[in-house]
Amino acid sequence: MKKQDAVAILAALAQDNRLDVFRLLVEAGPEGMPAGHIAHSLKLQPNALTFHLDRLRQADLVTVRRDGRSMIYAARYEAMDALVSYLTDHCCQGRPELCAPAAKPARSRDKVR
């Protein structure tokens, strides 16, 4: 992942509503959910939501497909994974222990094998 991609993803997530949208889509699972449901869940106006979804899409954090009159948005988990990898690899000096004090209990991430 290039620096510019990381900056784009960081910027896309660096906003209240968009972070909410992305989290909601992650919860929704690979099937995703229609824009209308997102708007209703987060109490966002539809045009405002479109604006934020565009940002997320430009950063490749979500995908869209049409289903009838609904637009179904889904989170791209790989994008989040790539960001986390980038951060730990490039912003922890390649020495992740710098960013993860030994005293701290293992986090759920550490379960990944």
Next chain:
Amino acid sequence: MKKQDAVAILAALAQDNRLDVFRLLVEAGPEGMPAGHIAHSLKLQPNALTFHLDRLRQADLVTVRRDGRSMIYAARYEAMDALVSYLTDHCCQGRPELCAPAAKPARSRDKVR
């Protein structure tokens, strides 16, 4: 870590120059480095650098101390760790495997024990 803190850190890192500054400070280690060195390394004007360092400081990503006429800035590794934890815990549905496909080889982060 609260959502607002995460958004603040994401926003602080979501900018070319600031991401560079932070990465440089991470490389510099716990001792940190004087603003002048950062400005020289990254070819930034001193006042522009101050602007960006302020942002990083407001997000608690860096610390400052004075040493003579120099201001020594240092990365707060814990902040990066907290962000990564937040992202994996809140944006991977608490199921990190969603964000880390099994097919992918272990990353350096996984070395942490």
Next chain:
DNA sequence: TTGATATTTCAACTGTCATTGAAATATTAC
């Protein structure tokens, strides 16, 4: 004290961000 060095503060400017309201488009149901 005077001058040089290191950094910050201030003001001005351009551009982008996020929100709002109104109108347009696409799809389905009748």
Next chain:
DNA sequence: GTAATATTTCAATGACAGTTGAAATATCAA
């Protein structure tokens, strides 16, 4: 076809971001 639903597009707005140049502040050296 017409009406209803789902979403996007467009224009306007106020606020904030990032850059620049000039001036101010703080520290050290002579």
